[in-house]
Amino acid sequence: MTNTAEVTNIIRIGYVPEHFSTPLYIAKDLGYFDQLSVKVELVLCPGGTGEMTSKLHDKSIDLAIALTEGLVAGINNGQDWYKIVGTYVDAPLCWALSAGKNSNHSSIDNLHKTNVAISRYGSGSHIMAFVLANQQHWLKNNEKPFDFTVLNNFKAMRDAVNDGTSDFFMWETFTTKPYHDSGEVKRIGEITPQWPAFMFAAHTDLLRDNNRKQALLEVLQSIQKATALFIQQKEDESIKRVMDNLDYDEQDVRAWFKTVSYAKNHRHVSTEALQVTLETLEKADVVKQPIKTINDLIDVDIAILIE
Incomplete structure (x- = not known):
């Protein structure tokens, strides 16, 4: 049986095993997570966003780095166990x-x-x-x-x-x-859709706990630090990391770096991007009327709304 104190002292992050996730490995390898007041565990989710929202539901992860459209559609269609708390990759996904x-x-x-x-x-x-x-x-x-x-x-x-x-x-x-x-x-x-590729979503249980909420802010800052280093070293070390982790061709990694853009502040969430996502998903019949408002999608204490 899992000790409740152990669960509240850990934040488990669900992620996809793709090049976008390399900053998570940097944060782990360089000890950024070790400096926090909470233990961080990375949980591989090869099934993507659908797997992560399921794992959020059964509480086997606390934070997901998942596709924007999947998170927005999920919340609109009744998945009320998580909220968007920030943006990871703000370039669209091709x-x-x-x-x-x-x-x-x-x-x-x-x-x-x-x-x-x-x-x-x-x-x-x-x-x-x-x-x-x-x-x-x-x-x-x-x-x-x-x-x-x-x-x-x-x-x-x-x-x-x-x-x-x-x-x-x-x-x-x-x-x-x-x-x-x-x-x-x-x-x-x-x-290529017209919205940021990946956003952060946290379980509502975590967001109701002030201590864990503060720890979440620390986690997001650590990932931000690792992301900045990843981009800073994109001409040498970061390319090698992606190639080693995923067996990608160097030319492909260099081409990808020309297209990717990580959010400069992982807590920022664009209201315009969420609105475009909602409107597109409604047109595509993925979400039904009435659609939720932007504030229904996010946690306003963590996410910082921008235009």
Whole structure:
């Protein structure tokens, strides 16, 4: 049985095993987390945002670094156990569309009414399919634009498009690129939404505890410090870190650094970005009326709203 005191003296951070998460490893390796009043544990979530919101629900993590659209949609659709507390990556995420290596699909145009492999319902790979359908004007007469197959992880999705179980999947472009380069799967397009890629979301239990809330501020400051170092060293050490951790090609890492932007203050949350996200998700029929207000999405004591 877990000791309650132990649980309240730890903040478990859920994250995806991608290049974006490298600052977390820096904070851990350089002892930034060791200097805090609370123990920090990193929890790998290969299933992405859907897995993290589930883990927030069952309290196996306290803080998630998850996709903006997944968090906004989740809260709007009744996931009331977490709130947004800050922004991690404020540049948009570019999603690659991939089909099987021998697939007849060669472009976005002929994907209507096909089967999409997704990690989980409510995940970015699920939500972005509706954003794609909205852009392509496929959301008409209450018809379903796609069928979905839930596969939990990235490898299973790649396997599904190759064995014909699914027609395509959507995943972050640089994470998918090595599999395009090797020929394992085929790139057939991309889509980039108009909002920050990743935000921080904390469990409401943590946010109701003043001591843990103060510890959360310390954690965000430590990640901020690690992020600043990561960007500062992007011409040498940081490139090597990403290459070593994820076996990425140097040229790809350098290209990614040209596109990424981390929030200069991890507590900042753009009201405009959240509004655009809400409006787009509503148009794509991912959230239903009435949509929540911006203040319903965030914790106003931690997040600092900006335009």
